[in-house]
Amino acid sequence: MxxxxxxxxxxxxxxxxxxxxxxxxxxAAPVPTFTKDVAPILQRACQSCHRTGSIGPMSLISYEEVRPWTRSIRARISRREMPPWHVDRTVGIQKFKDDPSLSDREIATIVAWIDGGMPRGNPADMPRPRVFADAEWWNIGTPDLIVTLPEEVVVAPAGPDWWANIEADTGLTEDRYIKAVEVKPGPGAAIKVVHHAVASIVTTDGSPTGGTLVEYAVGKNGDIYPDGAARLIKAGAGINFNMHYHSVGEEVRDRTRLGIVFYPKGYVPKHVMRTIIITNSDDLDIPAGADDVRTDAYFKLDQHSRLVGFMPHMHNRGKRQCLEAIYPNMAVEQLNCVNYDFRWQIVYNYADAAAPLLPAGTILHVTSWHDNSAANRSNPDPLNWVGFGQRTTDDMARHWLTFYPMSDDEFRAQVTERLAGQKQATEGQGQP
Ligand code: HEC
Missing domain, CATH: 4.10.910 (30s ribosomal protein s13; domain 2)
Known part of the structure; x- marks a missing residue:
């Protein structure tokens, strides 16, 4: 040569x-264009929040709207801060329901578009506008029971973010099995100020039917359980709404609601889901200014179980939380890690083909890390020690976990089905 x-x-x-x-x-690859390459990604992953009347600070629909924000978009998506989804992509299970996160390829496409001079492209390539459901629409169907915040919350035009726990009665006089649940702010403009709403069942007798039920975050559609799976809500139970309100420059009123669809009376579900909190509040001991302060908590599964989903919950110093399974033979498997951000309470529901199937005797091990240093931008007070407490300025290290127990036979059947599915998937990949 x-x-x-x-x-x-x-x-x-x-x-x-x-x-x-x-x-x-x-x-070389041509520079992506807005209409053909970028707009479809923004539709899927951003516009549920970034459109007029939703919680995002700007609309990301038209070329003209997106153009002024490209520097900030480049930074936020490259750091994976947007869309909010904080599962560590390098560890454990990656398949979830309602996952809005961007693939490496999607990030590369947007970055190449920005760095390539942001061509608009052919207007004919522009996808049809995404249509968003009316905020009053229930994705779960018509609820049998609607539980509403006892009083309207008035969010002032300006003020610090407000985290509140508000309890409401259900008025239930008998035990019922839940088929589907959805929580939503309302009416009208409330969607702009409700950053998140987590509804939990509160039991007076401390029975294990309590715990997180469903969370609202823009872009999620409520939970419809697979046929035969149910949550039990007992007579007299209350609902706790854990709210995060954010002022938006105008006064907005909210009366967040929880909708529940029940199974028919007398129905006996095959699986009853449980939500537990894995936590170790006593050991939460975070010195002033310290980073990477670790706490460990454990929970032993007495029966074979299928994990359905989880939600890390810490406060301002929360940094990271990991879940691992210690099997009865002492083999250890990392299930997930989340790089925690207190401003987003996200329930991560496993995709059906990825939900962990764990034999009886498995110990679930949760490790949490807190950052009480000044480098943590959310830290209200790096000069002081902090421990467990309910106030936002105290801290927590909780792992809400939803799972259902199973019989021997069923566990074996589910494991067999999973292995067959995995085999099929691997063989499929091998084909040219
Ligand atoms: C679940 C709702 C939600 C989704 C989905 C979402 N955002 Fe955001 N975004 C917000 C909120 C709320 C803020 C303001 C608070 C903050 O900065 O974190 C924000 C802030 C931003 C900012 C910072 C704006 C500034 O002031 O500089 C950018 C850029 C951004 N989002 C881009 C995106 C992009 C691009 C996507 C999709 C790939 C996306 N977001 C998806 C809710 C969302």
Whole structure:
């Protein structure tokens, strides 16, 4: 090969690496365009929050709306801060329901578009606008029971974020099995100020039927349980609404509601789901200014179980939380880690084909890390020790976990089905 040809190839190769210059070279990928490549990603992953009347600070629908925000978008998506979804992608299970997060490829597409000069592209490529359901619409169908905040909450035009726990009666006089649940702010403009709402069942007798029921976060549609699976809500139970309100420059009133669809009376479900909190509040001992302060908590499963979903819950110093399974033979498997951000309370529901199936005797081990240093931007007071407490300024290390126990036979059946599914998937991948 002559020296000249080699040099020409090197130059070509180098040009291919410079974003923006790529369009000039037939060999390199063309710069993505807004209408064809970027708009569909924003529709799927951003517009539920970033549109007029929702919680995002700006609308990301038209080219004109997106253009001024591209610097900030580039930074936020590259750091994976947007969309809010904090599962560590390098550890454990990655398949979840309602996962809005961007793939590496989607991030690369948006970045290449921004770095390549943000071409608008052919208007004919623009996808049809995404249609959003009326805020009054229940995705779970018409609820049999609606539990509403006891009083309207008035969110002032300006003020600090407000985290509140508000309890409401259900008025239930008999035990019922839940088929589907959904929580939503309302009416009207309330969607702008409700950052999140987590509804939990409160039992007076401390029975294990309590715990997180469902969370509202923009873009989620409520939970419809698979046929045969249910949550039990007992007569006299209350609902706790854990709310995060955020002022938006105008006075907005909210009366968040929980809708429940029941199974028919007398129905006996095959699986009854339980939500537990794995926590170790006594050991929460976070010195002033300290980072990476670790606490461990454990829970032993007495029966074979299928994990359905989880929600880390810490406060301002919360940094990271991991869940691992210690099997009866002492083999250890990392299930998930979450890089925690207190401003977002997210329930991560496993995809059906990925929900962990754990034999009786498995110990669930939760590790939490807190950052009480000044480097933590959410830290209200790095100069003081902090321990467990209910106030936002205290801290917590809780892992809400939903699972259902199973018989021997059923566990074996589910494991067999899972292995068959995995085998099929692997064989499928092997095909050309
Ligand atoms: C679940 C709702 C939600 C989704 C989905 C979401 N955002 Fe956001 N976004 C917010 C909220 C609320 C804020 C303001 C608070 C903050 O900065 O974290 C925000 C802030 C931002 C900012 C910072 C704006 C500034 O002031 O500089 C950018 C940029 C952004 N989002 C881009 C995106 C992009 C791009 C997507 C999709 C890939 C996305 N967001 C998805 C709710 C959301």
């Amino acid at each position: 002559s020296g000249r040809i080699v040099r020409a190839m090197l130059v070509l190769g180098a040009l291919g690496c410079i974003p923006g210059a790529a369009g000039a070279q037939p060999a």
